[in-house]
Amino acid sequence: MSDSYDVIIIGSGPAGYVCAIKCAQLGLNTAVVEVSSDAKGAPVFGGTCLNVGCIPSKALLDSSHKFTEARDHFSVHGIGVGSPSIDIAAMMKRKDKIVSQLTGGVSSLLQHNGVTVVQGRGRLLAGRKVEVTDSDGSKSVISADNVVLASGSEPVTIPPAPTDDQVIVDSTGALLFDAVPERLGVIGAGVIGLELGSVWGRLGSNVVMFEALDTFLPTMDTQVSKEAAKVFKKQGLDIRLNALVTGTRVENNAVTVTYTEKGEEKSAEFDRLIVAVGRRPRTRDVFSGDSGVTVDERGFVFVNDACATEAPGVWAVGDIVRGPMLAHKGSEEGVMVAERIHGKAVQLNYDCVPSIIYTHPEIAAVGKTEQELKAEGVDYKAGSFPFAAIGRALASGETEGFVKIIADAKTDRIIGAHAIGPSAADLVQQLVITMEFGGSAEDLQLMVFGHPTMSEAVHEAALAVDGIAIHMPNRKRR
Numbered sequence: 063m064s065d066s067y068d069v070i071i072i073g074s075g076p077a078g079y080v081c082a083i084k085c086a087q088l089g090l091n092t093a094v095v096e097v098s099s100d101a102k103g104a105p106v107f108g109g110t111c112l113n114v115g116c117i118p119s120k121a122l123l124d125s126s127h128k129f130t131e132a133r134d135h136f137s138v139h140g141i142g143v144g145s146p147s148i149d150i151a152a153m154m155k156r157k158d159k160i161v162s163q164l165t166g167g168v169s170s171l172l173q174h175n176g177v178t179v180v181q182g183r184g185r186l187l188a189g190r191k192v193e194v195t196d197s198d199g200s201k202s203v204i205s206a207d208n209v210v211l212a213s214g215s216e217p218v219t220i221p222p223a224p225t226d227d228q229v230i231v232d233s234t235g236a237l238l239f240d241a242v243p244e245r246l247g248v249i250g251a252g253v254i255g256l257e258l259g260s261v262w263g264r265l266g267s268n269v270v271m272f273e274a275l276d277t278f279l280p281t282m283d284t285q286v287s288k289e290a291a292k293v294f295k296k297q298g299l300d301i302r303l304n305a306l307v308t309g310t311r312v313e314n315n316a317v318t319v320t321y322t323e324k325g326e327e328k329s330a331e332f333d334r335l336i337v338a339v340g341r342r343p344r345t346r347d348v349f350s351g352d353s354g355v356t357v358d359e360r361g362f363v364f365v366n367d368a369c370a371t372e373a374p375g376v377w378a379v380g381d382i383v384r385g386p387m388l389a390h391k392g393s394e395e396g397v398m399v400a401e402r403i404h405g406k407a408v409q410l411n412y413d414c415v416p417s418i419i420y421t422h423p424e425i426a427a428v429g430k431t432e433q434e435l436k437a438e439g440v441d442y443k444a445g446s447f448p449f450a451a452i453g454r455a456l457a458s459g460e461t462e463g464f465v466k467i468i469a470d471a472k473t474d475r476i477i478g479a480h481a482i483g484p485s486a487a488d489l490v491q492q493l494v495i496t497m498e499f500g501g502s503a504e505d506l507q508l509m510v511f512g513h514p515t516m517s518e519a520v521h522e523a524a525l526a527v528d529g530i531a532i533h534m535p536n537r538k539r540r
């Protein structure tokens with residue numbers, strides 16, 4: 063191992079490893095420092111996303127969805143499977159196999175691209191030096207022309223519900239249950255609460271969710287969050303708004319939760335409790351006080367639009383910096399930084415970062431919501447189209463939800479898209495592409511969409527923006 067590089071990256075999550083691969087592709091001598099290691103002391107790549115986030119949660123979401131399909135939906139197709147059972151150990155084994163396949167894949171990619179891997183805890187010192195502490199405590203120092211901080215995030219904890227990794231767990235623990243809890247409490251009705259609550263709810267848990275706010279999914283377009291609340295209620299998720307957990311008591315492998323709901327004091331008992339109240343940037347011990355790196359008022363590493371910190375030659379990407387905590391946002395920041403280090407002034411378009419909740423139906427969004435545009439005083443036009451009127455959706459029995467498109471009233475340029483329903487994530491990605499190209503509602507209106515596809519909902523929603531949808535009565539005419 064050399065002690066001097068063009069670029070050193072601290073952290074190999076989706077932000078760090080993608081940045082490392084891109085730097086190496088651009089011919090930069092690159093090293094990545096990763097603190098996580100397996101039983102043999104080898105680094106574990108992929109960060110939260112691959113190990114305890116996006117991938118394992120989606121594996122369990124898919125397994126549990128198939129279970130509900132077999133239990134609740136096969137019979138209408140004339141398929142009889144009796145009463146299906148779930149083997150949790152087999153489901154977890156499948157999830158673990160997918161995780162190790164992907165983390166192993168990242169390891170091979172780093173190797174293939176000639177990235178030097180350094181196992182240990184990295185800490186940025188002044189002058190773009192990085193101190194690495196390995197598992198036996200010994201320290202070494204390496205340096206680089208550029209250092210990229212990509213140490214990610216960790217779950218927020220709250221004093222009334224300290225996690226014990228047994229009965230009260232965070233998202234990582236909720237991916238490891240060895241049996242379906244009969245009574246499952248979830249604190250926080252956000253993305254993690256909804257996804258992991260859905261997994262265990264589908265498999266038979268009675269799920270109660272405690273949400274401190276009085277609005278459900280407040281950052282989503284209101285039309286979408288209203289539809290989502292209806293759908294989840296129908297699925298049996300008991301979402302209690304304005305519910306603040308004040309204490310927990312663990313006894314006999316169960317937990318009593320005390321909480322106030324709309325001001326009234328209440329209590330409830332659960333077999334397991336998931337705390338999913340947000341994540342915070344992992345900045346402790348990642349840089350020294352004299353490194354020149356600063357944090358903003360919310361504890362995120364302070365960066366400009368190009369992810370440069372206040373210390374020359376030091377960059378930061380992913381969950382450790384402002385913006386949504388999403389794997390794809392971090393990865394594209396990693397690419398942008400690699401390009402900038404190599405001398406090309408690439409700029410990530412933060413207005414076109416999609417976000418998705420992988421419940422069933424999926425919920426996806428990009429750009430502005432109607433309530434944001436109203437607050438900003440922007441003149442807009444919006445159109446939505448229900449899946450209930452889409453032939454393909456009917457054929458597959460997936461008729462809940464709609465696609466909604468919002469365009470600027472003067473320019474017709476698309477500025478937001480929101481969907482709840484089948485393949486919502488992939489449909490909204492079509493709008494991401496349209497928005498990146500500065501496309502208008504009329505552009506989509508004049509395009510040919512395959513029939514019968516879910517994408518026809520995008521076409522019809524674009525037509526509905528101007529009140530000219532074909533397959534539903536329109537409220538207004540051009």
Ligand code: FAD
Pocket residue numbers: 072073074075076077078095096097098106107108109110111112114115116117119182183184185212213214215233254344347348379380381382387388389390391392420
């Ligand atoms: P991380 O993935 O957290 O990686 C940081 C890495 O840095 C880790 O490997 C860590 O070990 C290492 N590290 C930390 N400190 C040091 C140090 N001092 N020295 C060396 N190494 C260090 N996002 C999506 O876009 N889609 C999803 O479907 C999705 N699902 C999720 C589900 C769950 C349950 C959770 C918890 C998160 C999910 N996310 C999802 C969010 C996503 O996982 C994160 O946005 C993403 O992993 C952030 O990437 P990152 O590279 O910034 O940080």
Ligand code: NAD
Pocket residue numbers: 220249250251252253254255257272273274275305306307338339340341386387388417418419420
């Ligand atoms: P979140 O911000 O999505 O939701 C947390 C919820 O908890 C909020 O609704 C909040 O009002 C509520 N809350 C906060 N404190 C509370 C309290 N004391 N009592 C009750 N409710 C409380 O956060 P999360 O679900 O923990 O997810 C963390 C991050 O991980 C998110 O920012 C998200 O971007 C990312 N993530 C993304 C995906 C995805 O892209 N599909 C999946 C999982 C996680």
